[in-house]
Amino acid sequence: MSWSGFKKSMNRAGTSLMQKTGQVEKTIDKQFEEEERRFRRFESNLEKLHMESRGYLDSVIALTNSQQRIAEVVGKILNDETSVSNPASERYRQIAIELDTQVRPELDHNLKATVLDPVGRVIAHFPLINETIKRRNNKLLDYDAARTKAHKLGTKVDDHQKLIKAEAAALEAQEIYESVNSQLIAEIPRLVDSRLQLLDPSFEALIKAQLQFATRASDSYHSMQAHFPIDIRDGEDLDFQVESVMHKMRDLTICGLV
Numbered sequence: 001m002s003w004s005g006f007k008k009s010m011n012r013a014g015t016s017l018m019q020k021t022g023q024v025e026k027t028i029d030k031q032f033e034e035e036e037r038r039f040r041r042f043e044s045n046l047e048k049l050h051m052e053s054r055g056y057l058d059s060v061i062a063l064t065n066s067q068q069r070i071a072e073v074v075g076k077i078l079n080d081e082t083s084v085s086n087p088a089s090e091r092y093r094q095i096a097i098e099l100d101t102q103v104r105p106e107l108d109h110n111l112k113a114t115v116l117d118p119v120g121r122v123i124a125h126f127p128l129i130n131e132t133i134k135r136r137n138n139k140l141l142d143y144d145a146a147r148t149k150a151h152k153l154g155t156k157v158d159d160h161q162k163l164i165k166a167e168a169a170a171l172e173a174q175e176i177y178e179s180v181n182s183q184l185i186a187e188i189p190r191l192v193d194s195r196l197q198l199l200d201p202s203f204e205a206l207i208k209a210q211l212q213f214a215t216r217a218s219d220s221y222h223s224m225q226a227h228f229p230i231d232i233r234d235g236e237d238l239d240f241q242v243e244s245v246m247h248k249m250r251d252l253t254i255c256g257l258v
Contacts, residue, residue: 027144032181035188036133042192043126050119053206057108057116060213064100071096088227095220103220107213114205118198125191129184136184139177146170 071093078086150166153159 027140029181032136032185035185035192038192039129039188042195046119046123046195047126050116050123053111053115053119057111060104060107064096064104067096068093068100088224091224091227095224098220099217103213103216107209110209110212111206114209115202118202122191122194122198129188129191132180132184136177136180139173139180143170143173143177146173 071089075086075089075093078089146166147170150163150170153163153166156163
């Protein structure tokens with residue numbers, strides 16, 4: 001920071017302190033404050049959406065990797081180092097590999113193209129908006145300080161030239177502040193309102209990508225039914241099917257050894 005910048009920073013800190021003690025009048029702009037609140041909510045929610053979407057993809061990667069490791073271990077247990085591989089465990093291993101190398105990368109690509117990348121492009125505007133808000137607040141402090149100085153000089157009659165100079169400085173500070181303020185009041189609503197055009201298609205794409213992944217995974221696992229006894233028919237309640245398998249497991253002698 002240059003010496004000039006350091007002096008401005010110190011002067012603004014002093015102005016802010018004097019505003020808290022009532023020595024300098026503070027300009028209140030309710031319209032800007034409302035727009036800034038909307039922007040902060042939008043900023044926080046969009047960054048969270050981006051983070052959670054990325055976390056979802058990371059979780060799917062962890063899931064498909066774990067499925068591959070499970071398939072490998074199940075295969076070793078069922079085959080027990082024999083020369084003949086178990087058809088069911090081999091099919092399970094193939095499905096786990098396909099999900100991780102074919103189906104999951106497609107989900108990753110679709111979500112990046114329709115959710116992460118579009119949301120990321122909007123988030124990329126946030127630093128500029130925040131920097132402009134910071135500049136606006138600094139210019140407002142400059143304006144409040146200059147206006148207060150001109151007002152105090154106006155109560156004195158000993159130096160008319162100083163008053164003229166102070167009033168000119170206050171007017172210039174006001175014009176700079178109002179220019180930045182007007183820009184933000186116009187731009188923030190446009191950015192926040194863009195969420196509808198952005199999130200409607202992105203949300204739809206998110207659901208369809210998840211549905212596609214879940215459907216392809218379900219179809220792959222459904223194909224394994226041929227490797228198990230057909231005592232539970234298609235179309236019966238899934239909870240009943242699961243409970244039937246659990247009942248068989250509970251009836252195993254090994255489950256009563258403890």
